[in-house]
Structure formats: C-alpha cells, structure tokens
Amino acid sequence: MDPAPRICCLDLDTFFVSVERLFDPSLVGRAVVVGGERGGRGVVTSASYEARAFGVRSGMSIRDASALAPTAVFLPGRHDEYTRHSAAAREIVERYSPLVRAASIDEQYVDFHGCERLYQRPSDRDGDATILRVVREITATIARELGLPASAGIASNKSMAKVASGLAKPRGVLLVPAGREAETLAPLPVRKLPGIGPVAEKALVERGVATLGALVAADHALLAQVFGRRVDEVRRAAAGHGEGEVGRERPAFREHDPVGERVGSISNERTFVERRRGDAAVILAGLCERVAWRARRRGVKARTVTLKLRYEGFETLARSATGEATACDVEIHRRVSELYGRHRDGARAVRLVGVALSNLELAGAQLLLFDQGERRAIAVDRVREKFGYSALHLAGSADGGRDEGDGGAYHGRR
DNA sequence: TCTGGGGTCCTAGGACCC
DNA sequence: TCTGGGGTCCTAGGACCC
Numbered sequence: 001m002d003p004a005p006r007i008c009c010l011d012l013d014t015f016f017v018s019v020e021r022l023f024d025p026s027l028v029g030r031a032v033v034v035g036g037e038r039g040g041r042g043v044v045t046s047a048s049y050e051a052r053a054f055g056v057r058s059g060m061s062i063r064d065a066s067a068l069a070p071t072a073v074f075l076p077g078r079h080d081e082y083t084r085h086s087a088a089a090r091e092i093v094e095r096y097s098p099l100v101r102a103a104s105i106d107e108q109y110v111d112f113h114g115c116e117r118l119y120q121r122p123s124d125r126d127g128d129a130t131i132l133r134v135v136r137e138i139t140a141t142i143a144r145e146l147g148l149p150a151s152a153g154i155a156s157n158k159s160m161a162k163v164a165s166g167l168a169k170p171r172g173v174l175l176v177p178a179g180r181e182a183e184t185l186a187p188l189p190v191r192k193l194p195g196i197g198p199v200a201e202k203a204l205v206e207r208g209v210a211t212l213g214a215l216v217a218a219d220h221a222l223l224a225q226v227f228g229r230r231v232d233e234v235r236r237a238a239a240g241h242g243e244g245e246v247g248r249e250r251p252a253f254r255e256h257d258p259v260g261e262r263v264g265s266i267s268n269e270r271t272f273v274e275r276r277r278g279d280a281a282v283i284l285a286g287l288c289e290r291v292a293w294r295a296r297r298r299g300v301k302a303r304t305v306t307l308k309l310r311y312e313g314f315e316t317l318a319r320s321a322t323g324e325a326t327a328c329d330v331e332i333h334r335r336v337s338e339l340y341g342r343h344r345d346g347a348r349a350v351r352l353v354g355v356a357l358s359n360l361e362l363a364g365a366q367l368l369l370f371d372q373g374e375r376r377a378i379a380v381d382r383v384r385e386k387f388g389y390s391a392l393h394l395a396g397s398a399d400g401g402r403d404e405g406d407g408g409a410y411h412g413r414r
Numbered sequence: 415t416c417t418g419g420g421g422t423c424c425t426a427g428g429a430c431c432c
Numbered sequence: 433t434c435t436g437g438g439g440t441c442c443t444a445g446g447a448c449c450c
C-alpha cells in the first residue's frame with residue numbers, strides 16, 4: 001500500500017512580480033522583471049510570464065534580460081515588502097495545518113496527515129478529495145485576502161510535491177495519487193528533480209540519462225559516478241519515493257535559534273563594479289559592520305568568521321577562523337582583516353569580497369551577555385533604529401567617512 | 415549563460431584526545 | 433615510544449536552492 005498524498009508544496013507564483021503588481025496595478029498583464037534597473041548589473045530574481053515569453057529567465061543577468069525584452073518594466077525590488085507578504089501567506093496556511101515549514105520566501109511545505117478527517121465533507125469522495133479541496137481553498141484565500149497567485153502540489157513526499165507544484169503552475173493545484181508518482185516523474189527531464197542541478201544534469205546527459213524514468217532504470221555503477229553514495233536516495237526520489245516528512249524549518253526562517261544548537265549563518269558579500277576594484281579593504285569593513293549588526297539583531301554571536309574572496313576568472317576561496325563567540329563589529333573586522341592580510345594574493349585583481357558568520361550561539365537580548373565592544377555597538381544600533389542604518393559607520397568602512405580612525409571609532413555620516 | 419546575493423548541506427582531510 | 437581506532441572539532445571546497 002502506497003502512502004497517501006498528504007504533503008503539500010505551496011508556491012507563490014512569480015512572487016516578487018506579484019507583490020509589485022499590488023502596489024502598481026498597471027503592471028498587470030505586462031512584462032515585468034524584478035532584479036535591477038534596465039541595463040544595470042544584477043540578475044533577474046523574478047520575471048512575469050509575459051517577460052518569460054521573451055525568453056527572460058530567473059538567474060539571467062539584467063543586461064541580457066534588457067536585450068531580450070525591450071518593452072519590459074524593470075524594477076529593483078523591495079525585500080521588506082516581500083518578507084511581509086510572505087509572512088501573511090504563511091499565516092493563512094497555518095489556519096489549516098500547524099505543520100508548516102517555510103523552504104524559502106515564496107515556498108512552504110505543509111503536512112496534512114490526519115487532516116482529512118478534520119476537514120471531511122459528505123460530498124468528498126475520499127481523503128484525497130478532501131485535501132485537494134482544502135488546498136484549493138488555501139490558494140483561493142491567498143488570492144482573495146492578499147491578491148497573490150499561488151500554486152500547489154500534493155503528494156506522498158516532499159520532492160514529488162515540489163515537482164507537482166511546478167507542473168500545476170500557474171495558479172493550479174495538482175494532486176498525485178498514491179502509486180502514480182513514478183509514471184508522473186518518468187517523462188520529465190532529470191533537472192526537474194530537486195537536488196539535481198546543472199552539474200549533475202550535465203553528467204547524466206553525457207551518460208545518456210536524460211529523463212527521470214531513465215535515471216530510475218540506470219545502472220548503479222553509472223549513477224555512482226555522478227552521485228557517489230547518494231545513488232539510492234536519488235533513485236528513490238526519482239521513482240517517487242522521497243522524504244515523507246516536511247522536516248525542520250530552515251534556520252534562516254526561524255524566529256529564534258534554540259539555545260546551544262549550532263545552526264545557520266549570516267553573510268554579506270559584494271561584487272565590484274569594474275572601476276571600483278581595489279577598494280576591497282574598505283568594502284570589507286562595511287560588510288563586517290553589516291553582518292555584526294544583523295547578528296545582534298538576531299540575538300546571536302558567531303564563533304566562526306569567514307572571509308570570501310573571488311579573483312578575476314571566478315576563482316573563489318574561503319578562509320575562516322574559529323574562536324571566542326562575538327557580535328562586535330570591531331572584533332569581527334579585526335579577524336577578517338587578519339585573514340585578508342594573510343591569504344590575499346596581492347598580484348591578482350579581486351572581483352568579490354564577502355564576510356560570513358557561522359557557528360552561531362544564542363546571546364539573548366540581555367546586555368549582560370555582551371562584552372564592552374558589543375555593548376558599544378548596541379548603543380550605535382539604537383541610534384540607527386531612530387535615524388536609519390547609514391546614520392553611523394565604522395571608520396573606514398564602505399559608506400562611512402574618509403577619516404583615518406583607530407579602526408574602532410564610529411563617525412557620523414556627512 | 416562569463417555569472418548577484420542570500421543561504422543549506424555534504425564531503426574529506428587533518429589535528430587532537432582518549 | 434610505536435601503535436590502533438573512534439570521536440569530535442576545524443577548515444576548505446563544492447553542489448544546490450531561491
């Protein structure tokens with residue numbers, strides 16, 4: 001007996017574009033691209049179906065998209081609004097099931113096990129019909145209350161549900177009955193399976209495996225060349241037998257990290273525009289401030305600080321140092337500078353710098369748990385709450401003043 | 415497809431301890 | 433001081449996702 005389809009993957013269609021259309025209804029029916037101003041740098045983070053008709057795809061550079069879709073509207077995007085609407089959609093889903101797991105800003109998994117009895121109506125042919133009706137009600141509610149289109153897939157496991165939600169787009173709901181998973185997946189290109197990216201796809205196609213049906217039937221040794229020990233897991237997912245539970249919340253979307261659990265990371269990175277290259281040290285100081293500030297806002301300290309460098313030609317390296325947990329700008333900057341001085345190849349042009357905090361520990365809101373440097377930073381945070389983030393900056397940081405400070409002084413912006 | 419920025423997860427090797 | 437194996441922590445890199 002196959003497990004019943006009770007896992008739902010709910011996805012907000014062209015999410016960023018849909019939110020922009022709430023603010024400017026004249027965008028409805030037009031080609032819209034979110035990710036940057038026309039001709040600017042950056043990549044497409046969301047494209048309307050009208051824009052996709054021109055060949056615009058998410059992840060493509062804004063420059064290429066500008067060339068493909070000359071009549072499209074290009075918008076920079078506003079993350080705070082997307083976050084707000086994402087939370088509102090989640091609140092609606094939680095009216096129907098307590099087991100909701102956000103997988104990203106526009107995607108949630110919902111576990112409906114046991115809910116078929118709760119929502120059953122005489123007119124429902126069976127439990128599947130009940131769940132299908134409930135999920136349709138959810139997407140209709142999201143459309144009515146928030147004005148946002150959504151799609152959903154319902155299946156016996158996560159990856160099948162995710163694939164189904166893709167097949168249901170736009171504005172559709174698709175339920176894959178128990179036992180029909182394999183035949184639904186078989187004709188699809190391997191890339192459609194969550195977990196198979198461009199690298200695995202290329203390796204599979206080179207070996208003559210183009211569809212998920214072919215993957216299921218493929219020789220174990222051949223698949224091992226591509227997936228290593230993951231062969232059995234991937235083959236099961238391709239046959240429609242994926243993970244049957246929604247699992248834990250991704251840490252980044254959790255309100256607070258449980259005490260003692262080492263989860264999550266906080267990072268900021270910046271790619272240089274052609275002419276501004278060479279300012280790596282200055283940019284780095286700004287990034288340190290930003291990640292430290294985000295850590296304090298989350299009430300966490302980091303034991304590990306990582307410097308990321310990308311050189312011309314895309315060669316990328318990461319160097320990290322682990323020690324005492326900190327959320328202090330000055331201390332993080334000190335550690336990052338040390339890594340930078342030690343590992344940077346001065347002969348090569350730097351294309352990107354990044355700073356990441358990981359090995360996070362809960363510090364709590366109590367000031368007692370912060371040291372002097374951190375408390376000073378928190379005082380600065382309070383000023384920022386009143387006057388905005390750029391009101392104060394570490395001396396020598398990216399958008400701060402030009403003063404030759406002691407590396408630890410804050411300067412008002414002028 | 416000459417490629418942004420935020421993440422998670424996995425692997426593998428080395429250090430160190432018992 | 434030559435030796436085993438397991439556990440844990442740290443570092444680095446890479447695939448993948450949205």
